[in-house]
Amino acid sequence: MSEKKRILLVEDEKDLVEVVKIRLEASGYEVLTAADGQQALDKARAQKPDLIILDLMLPRVDGYKVCRMLKFDEKYKHIPVIIFSARAQEADKKLAQEVGAEAYITKPFEPQALLAKIEELLK
Amino acid sequence: MILLSLGLFLCSAKKIMIKHKKGRYLTLLIVAICGASFSFALWFWSYQHERTKIESIFIQLASYRFDAIEDAIQESSYALYSFGDFYAASQEVNKEEFDTFSQGIFARHPYIFEFRKINRVALDQRKSFEDLISRRLGINFQITDLGEKENFIPAVQRPEYFPIIYNSIAEKHRLKHQPVLGLDVGSFPDRWEVMQSARDTADIAMTLPTKHYGEGEIKNVIRTFLPIYRNGVSHDTIVQRRDNLEGFVAMLFQLDELIRLRLQSIPAAGVDIAFFKTSDKDNKPFYFYPSRTRIQPIENGQLEKISNISYKAHFKTDNADWLLVATPSPLFLREHKIILPWVILFISLGFIFFLLQYLRSIINKSGEIEKLVSRRTEELRIAETKYRLLYESSREAIMILAAPGWNFTAGNPAAISLFGAKNEEEFIARSPWEFSPQYQPDGELSQDKAKRMIAIAIEKGSNFFEWTHKRINGKEFFATVLLSRMDMKGEVVLQAVVRDISAEKQIAAALRDSEERFRTMVSNIPGAIYRCKNDLDWTMEFISYEIREISGYPASDFIQNKTRSFASIIHPDDRAMVKHSVESGLNQKMPYSMEYRIMHIDGSIRWVQEKGQGIFAENQLLWLDGVIFDITPRKHLEEDLANSSKEWSTTFDSMAEGISIHSPEFEITNVNEALCKMLGKTRKELIGMKCYKIFHKKDSPINGCPMVMSLNSNQRETVEIFEPSVNRWFHVAASPIFDGEGKLRRVVHLVHDITEQKRIDLMKDEFVSTVSHELRTPLSIMKESISQVEEGMHGKILPKQKHFLAMSINGINRITRIVDGLLDISKIESGKLELHKEKTDLEKLARAVVTSFKISAAKKKIELKESYPKEKIEIALDHEKISRVFTNLIANALKFTESGFIEVKIEDKMDQVECSVMDSGIGIAEEDLSKLFIKFAQFGRQSGLGQHGIGLGLSICKGIVELHGGKIWAESKPDQGTKIAFTLPKTVIG
Known part of the structure; x- marks a missing residue:
């Protein structure tokens, strides 16, 4: 197995970060975390993760903006983004698509579904 | 003396004037001339007298002043004499002596x-x-x-x-x-x-x-x-x-100074003094002293203009004669005016004037008396002629009867011919009894009765009675006789005026016949015909039998108010109105018509209509003719109609919903109070306006106008409209109204202000949405944590522990579903659920859903049947949402079915597709079917173990189906299973 894939988990809810991080690490990923939009951008640019799991409702810069900024930047647009949101509206999913997110997973999530999506995007 | 002679003169003048017509005006002229001469003579005499009096006053004043002036001049001479003496007495006079002397002179004589x-x-x-x-x-x-x-x-x-x-x-x-x-x-x-x-x-x-x-x-x-x-x-x-x-x-x-100084010490009194030297040829006055403040020369002749009173005085100096002329100043003339003569003249002329007026009035009066006498004479003559003419030419027989035998003493030509006499002589020669039969119709002896009638006429002055007369040829006839007492030259005579009334009697008989016929006719008219007097009782001369039908009282009761007056049965509240209507008809000489109530004999109130008009003869109202109809049934109908209309209008206005009624041309024809209130306008402002102008401030009907929809569909249409101009939401139902021929006449709008409701809905939606989102994050944490423990990621767990953890996960999943359902339903209700339609193979969609239930159905040992049409059905629909409908329906069926089958069926039905899910489960009670699609409705349907829901599934399905333009319904019988079906229109383009 090659080098561990790195996933940037952007989520402002600490407890959720903790359990999701455990889940991902258990699946063999290296997990970076960011608690707000600005931090997420900084870390994505500095660390260049292989995939980003992005909450929408974030302090400072919201998830859509983070996604849009990364997707407009040639250096980072290849990084797949999974939107990870409590919002389950059609409109939200549509918007996520528009800003270039590769997937949309609503909370509460099925762990298997999340892992399957990650694996699919990292192929 | 003068007055006495004047009185005598007047008396004689009066007599002359009354007696002699022609001398009247000559006398007037003489009196006028004499009076005027007398007045002027009186004036002249008194004027002279006054003038002399004033002149003497003036002369007295003037001479006093002349003396003073003379004295002054004399005095100045003495000064010179003394100076001369002074010189004569002195050998030599030096300057000082001279000065002392002269100063003394100057002081004494300033001039x-x-x-x-x-x-x-x-x-x-x-x-x-x-x-x-x-x-x-x-x-x-x-x-x-x-x-x-x-x-x-x-x-x-x-x-x-x-x-x-x-x-x-x-x-x-x-x-x-x-x-x-x-x-x-x-x-x-x-x-x-x-x-x-x-x-x-x-x-x-x-x-x-x-x-x-x-x-x-x-x-x-x-x-x-x-x-x-x-x-x-x-x-x-x-x-x-x-x-x-x-x-x-x-x-x-200085002479002027001398005079001035001298006169200064004398009171003014209005004397002006001129000073002449008579030796001067032109006699020019060189000083004139008009006002005692100035002395100035005057021109010759000016003096005369000033006054006609003057006083002259001569005095001499050594070498000249001086003439002093005194004239009265304006002041003097003002103080001594000649007034009395003018007053005397005025009074005497006034007296003469009034005297002439008096004489003239006497002339007029005597003229009037003469005229009056001649007019009276003329009148008498005309009256005489008139009477004679009347007497001669009258068609009525006129006779004179004289006491004591009451024989005829005269008869006019009509009388002579009436009784068949040849001439007046023959008429007079006969005894009056020859002109009457022996007995009168009442059986009384003509002679006795005649005496009685004559006695009455003499006592009362006149007597009018009917009499049967007899002509000379013996023929009898009916007549009326008017006997009048006349006093002629102290004797009492009777004048008899006899009129033959046989013809009239015949006419009266004929009239009775015709009246009888009239009565018969009247009784056939469906109303009471009347003839009455225009009085307070409406006294009936006649009223037809029909009045009994109307009022219950016989007609005879009203004739001449025999038992009761017609006015007494008119309802008291209507009496004034009836009187007024009749009066106004009579004033305009037009027929009148009115409706009023009368009181029936049985105590009930009857409505009648009366039509009639006044009958006039030469502008004199004779009576009122008319007819009275019973209109009680009609009135009752009208009242019912009015009541019902009132009920409706009260309902209309007391409704909380706004109602507006429009013509097909979008014109408002009526609105109720509630709508007026909603718009803040009055009914007047709204009626006749175009609805889109008033309601939406637009120039044409808006998109989604329910009226337009209703006009197109010819049925009731309801919409919810947000009106930006008032910032409110309205629920509007538009219903067409058709007339008897099926033509659309009006559209009724029922308007309900739902702004408040909308606001609460919005709050609820926001609440639901917020709560849902807020729940998700903690749910995620719970689910993930428990999943990890259950999976043994955090240490080995016992199977029993694992079982309970799995139950927790189930619970979390259920909460998640409920949250999803709440969110969906709130979106559906608020109209925010959007469809993403795409062309879909319906069979394929259904199969996919059915497939996902295969395992759980198999677990319950329930057969899953499928039935699809032969033709492929491809319609535009939201794939995900229709899938959800199938999912929900199948899940429900599975939940309430313990054994048997579940059948999913799709049928092609013309322009729509009918989908159904049928089960052989416990079924639903009849009374619960209607509650099926209401959210949160739970009823007595026993669900399978662990299959609790909150009753949202079917209402979400209903929302989705209706959003697609379809219908959803349920058919069920307890213990025989349930069928839930829905339709989808076959639209291809979304």
Whole structure:
């Protein structure tokens, strides 16, 4: 197995970060975390993760903006983004698509579904 | 005396005027002329009298003043005499002595302003005199004349000189060593003349007033000279006086000043004084003293203009006669006006005027009396003629009966012909009894009855009665007789006017017949016909039998108010209205018509309609004719209609919902109170307006206008409209109204303000949405944590522990579903659920869903049947949402079915597709079917173990199906299973 894939988990809810991080690490990923939009951008640019799991409702810069900024930047647009949101509206999913997110997973999530999506995007 | 004679004159004049017509105006003229002459004579006499009186007053005043003036002039002479004496008594008078003396004179006589001693210088002494004076005064002195240009020139040679030495001038010239001029008084001819006169008479002489060129102003002065002779030498003769003349003492005084000063001390009294010198040829007055403040010359003739009263006085000075003329000033004339004569004239002329008026009135009166007499005479004559004519030509028989036998004494031609006599003689010759039958119709003897009638006529003045007469040929006839008592020349006679009424009697009989026919006719008319008087009772002359049908009372009750008046059965509240309606009809001479209530005999109220009109003869109202109909049934109908209409309008206006009714042309025809309130406008402002203008402020119907929809569909349409102009939500139902022919006449709008409801809905949606989102994050944490523990990621767990953890996960999943369902339903309700339609193979979709239930169905050992049409069905729909509908329906079916089957069926039905899910489960009670699609509705349907829901599934399905334009319904019988079906329209393009 090659080098561990790195996933940037952007989520402002600490407890959720903790359990999701455990889940991902258990699946063999290296997990970076960011608690707000600005931090997420900084870390994505500095660390260049292989995939980003992005909450929408974030302090400072919201998830859509983070996604849009990364997707407009040639250096980072290849990084797949999974939107990870409590919002389950059609409109939200549509918007996520528009800003270039590769997937949309609503909370509460099925762990298997999340892992399957990650694996699919990292192929 | 005068009054007495005047009275006598008047009396005689009056008599003359009354008696003699022609002399009247001549007398008037004479009286006028005599009166006027008398008045003017009276005026003239009194005027003269007054004038004399005033003149005497004036003359008294004027002479007093003349005396004063004379005295003053005399007084000034005394001053000069004393001066002369002073000189005569002194050998030599030096300057100081002279000054002292002259100052005393000036103080006593202010009008004297110069005193001087003038020396006589003979020609041969001239040189030595000039030298002497030059030496004495230290000046160059010369004797001079006044040149032609009024300059001083050296005096020409004359036998003697009388130079004046101007002391004051000398003072000035002393320093300059210039010649000082001594003017020779003798060089002025007028003065020289006076001086000579004084010298020769040895007395004072005066000049006429002359100009004096002194220092300062030019004054009119009189120079007075008194000769002085040498001392100790005799001057008794003229020769001695001329030889021994030493010089003169001269005095200048101002005459005007003298008069002024003198008169100043006398009260004014309005006398003006003019001063003449009579020796002057032109008799020009040189002083006039009009007001005591000024003295000024006046022109000749001016005096006369001022007044016609004057008073003259002469006085003499030595060389002139003076004439003083006094005239009254305006002040005097004002104070002494001649008024009395004018008053007398006015009064006497006024008296004459009134006298003439009085005489004239007498003339008029006597004229009027004459006219009256002639008019009365004429009237009498005409009356006589009229009566004669009437008597002769009257068609009625007129006869005169005389006491005591009451035989005919005269008969007019009508009488003679009535009774069939040949002429008046034959008529008079017969006894009155021959013209009556023996008995009258009542059986009384004609003779007895006639006596009785005559007695009544004599007693009461007249008697009118019916009588049966007999002609000479024996034929009887009916007549009326009017007997009138007449007093002629102290005797009582009777005038009888006889009228043959046989014809009238016949007509009356005919009338009775026709009336009978009329009655029959009237009784067939469906209303009460009447003829009544226009009085308060509506007294009936006639009313037809029909009134009994209407009022319950017989017609005879009302005739002449026999039992009751018609007015008494009119409802009291309507009586005034009936009276008023009739009056206004009568005033315009138009038929009247009114509806009113009458009180039926049985106590009920009946409505009647009355139509009628006044019958007039020569503008005189005879009676009212009309007909009365019973309209009670109609009135009741009208009342019912009015009540029902009132009920409706009350309902209309008391509804909380706004109602507006529009014409098909979008014009508002009616609105209720509630709508007016909603719009904040009055009914008047709304009715007749275009609805889109008023409601939406647009120029044409808006998109989604329910009225447009209703006009198209011809049925009720409901919409929810947000009206931005008032910022409110309305629920509007538009229903068409059709007329009897099926034509759309009106569209009724039921408007409900749902703004508040909308606001609450919005709040609820937001709440649901927020809560849902907020729940998700903690749910995620719980689910993930428990999953990890359950999976053994955090240490090994026992199978029992694992079981409970799995239950927790189930619970979390259920909460998640509920949250999803809540969110969906709130979205559906708020209309926010959006469809993403795409062309879909319906069979494929259904199969996919059914497949996902295969395992759970198999677990419950329930058969899953599928049935699809042969043709492939591809319609536009939201794939995910229709999948959800199938999912929900199948899940429900599975939940409530313990054994048997579940059948999913799709049928192609013309323009739509019917999908259904049928089960063989416990079914639903009839009464619960209606609640099936209501959210949160839970009822007595026992669900399978662990399959609790909150009753949202079916309402979400309903929302989705209806969003697609389909319908959803349920068919079920308890214990026999349930079928839930829905339709989808076959639209291809979304």
